[in-house]
Every structure is written in structure tokens, then in C-alpha cells.
Amino acid sequence: LCQTKEQRILDFVLKNAVRGDPQSVIDNIDKYCSQREWSMNVGNEKGIILDNVVKESNPSTILELGTYCGYSAVRICRLLKPGVRFFTVEFNPAYAAVAKQIIEFAGLIDKVQVLEGSTGDIIPQLKKKYEVDTLDFVFVDHWKDKYKPDTQLLEKCNLLRKGSVVLADNVIVPGAPDFLEYVRNCGKYDCTNFPSFLEYMDEKDALEKAVFRG
Numbered sequence: 329l330c331q332t333k334e335q336r337i338l339d340f341v342l343k344n345a346v347r348g349d350p351q352s353v354i355d356n357i358d359k360y361c362s363q364r365e366w367s368m369n370v371g372n373e374k375g376i377i378l379d380n381v382v383k384e385s386n387p388s389t390i391l392e393l394g395t396y397c398g399y400s401a402v403r404i405c406r407l408l409k410p411g412v413r414f415f416t417v418e419f420n421p422a423y424a425a426v427a428k429q430i431i432e433f434a435g436l437i438d439k440v441q442v443l444e445g446s447t448g449d450i451i452p453q454l455k456k457k458y459e460v461d462t463l464d465f466v467f468v469d470h471w472k473d474k475y476k477p478d479t480q481l482l483e484k485c486n487l488l489r490k491g492s493v494v495l496a497d498n499v500i501v502p503g504a505p506d507f508l509e510y511v512r513n514c515g516k517y518d519c520t521n522f523p524s525f526l527e528y529m530d531e532k533d534a535l536e537k538a539v540f541r542g
């Protein structure tokens with residue numbers, strides 16, 4: 329029996345999407361969350377912007393902060409060439425379990441490493457334990473008050489290089505004002521705002537792209 333919303337989303341995907349077809353997984357999550365139960369996936373409007381920024385960055389090493397159900401992990405990894413490394417961090421075991429099953433159903437589990445734990449613990453381990461040199465692309469979509477400290481932690485751990493792209497969801501709703509102020513004024517990033525809409529709603533939201541100057 330599906331007790332949680334996340335389990336109901338997984339169940340809907342397993343029943344209605346096509347195994348091995350990432351686009352059908354994305355479309356079915358969007359269908360469920362727009363028709364049945366709202367859920368905090370990046371969604372299709374902001375998702376198209378995410379797709380375009382990923383495509384233009386052509387990244388080889390990607391980090392996502394906040395996996396949730398794996399919607400954006402599937403969105404990003406469906407665009408990646410073979411051999412690319414995608415790490416996604418999730419500290420809620422129940423969400424991580426749902427995400428792994430959704431990513432697996434989409435046929436992308438070989439490209440994805442779901443790192444269970446807190447970003448504060450995992451980011452400092454990326455170089456030594458996960459053999460990461462620097463990150464080409466970071467998608468930030470976890471607790472909004474952690475965007476700024478975790479971006480600063482990425483800098484401190486020397487995980488960003490000249491041209492690394494940090495793309496943040498929800499800079500209008502719920503908002504991440506300290507993060508926005510930081511990336512726009514600290515002098516280390518070239519920032520671009522992408523106005524869009526909150527997932528499955530008519531409210532305005534936006535993504536912020538912050539390119540590290542190195």
C-alpha cells in the first residue's frame with residue numbers, strides 16, 4: 329500500500345511509464361503531479377530551461393544537491409553522453425529509495441550515483457572518496473537556506489573551476505535571497521536569471537545560473 333506521496337508517484341511511474349524511456353518517466357511524473365498531487369519536482373517549464381543549460385554546458389562531471397524523487401536526475405542524465413559521471417546527494421532514505429527505483433526504471437542507474445547523506449558531509453568527500461577533480465555542472469535544489477553555505481563549501485573544497493556552472497532552482501519561490509545576493513555580488517560568478525513558473529502552478533519562479541570565474 330502506498331502510504332507516502334513519493335511512493336504513490338513511484339507507483340504511478342511503474343504502472344504508466346515505459347521502462348527504459350526517460351522521457352515517459354518525466355512525462356508521467358509531471359502528469360501525476362499536475363493532475364493528482366502537487367510535488368516539488370523542478371517540472372517541465374523550468375525543466376526545459378534546465379535541459380538547455382545542461383546541453384550548452386556539455387558537462388562530464390555533474391553534482392545535484394537534493395535528489396528527492398529523482399525527476400531532475402532523470403531529466404539531466406537523459407541528455408548526457410556515455411561515460412559521464414552524475415552524483416546526486418539525498419539525506420532522506422525514503423526519498424533516496426524512491427529516487428533509485430525511478431532512475432533505474434528510466435534505464436539510467438549506470439550513469440547515476442545516489443549518495444545518501446547530507447551535502448555538508450558528502451561535498452568534502454568528493455575529491456578523495458569519489459575521485460572527483462572539479463565539477464562542470466551543479467544543480468542546486470535542496471533546502472533553500474543551504475544554497476549559500478553549500479556553494480561556499482564547494483568553493484572551499486576546490487570543486488569549482490573557471491566556467492563551472494551552478495544552476496539553482498526556486499530563486500523566487502520559495503526563494504534563496506542570501507544565495508542570490510552572494511553569487512551576484514561576491515565577484516566570483518557571472519550570473520544569469522531565467523524567469524519561469526513554479527512547477528505545476530501559475531506562480532512566477534526562476535532559475536539562476538552562476539558561472540564560476542575561477
Ligand SMILES: CCCNc1ncnc2c1ncn2[C@@H]1O[C@H](/C=C/CNC(=O)c2cc(-c3ccc(F)cc3)cc(O)c2O)[C@@H](O)[C@H]1O
Pocket residue numbers: 368369370393394395396397417418419420423445446447448469470471472474497498501502526527
Ligand atoms: C542538512 C540539510 C542540507 N543538506 C542536505 N543534504 C542532502 N539532502 C538534502 C539536504 N537538504 C535537503 N535535502 C533533500 O533535498 C530535498 C529538498 C528539497 C527542498 N525543496 C523545496 O523546499 C522546494 C519547495 C517548493 C515550494 C514552492 C512553493 C510552495 F508553496 C511550496 C513549496 C518548490 C521547489 O521546487 C522546491 O525545491 C529533499 O529530498 C530533502 O531530503
Ligand SMILES: [Mg+2]
Pocket residue numbers: 368369370469497498
Ligand atoms: Mg525546486
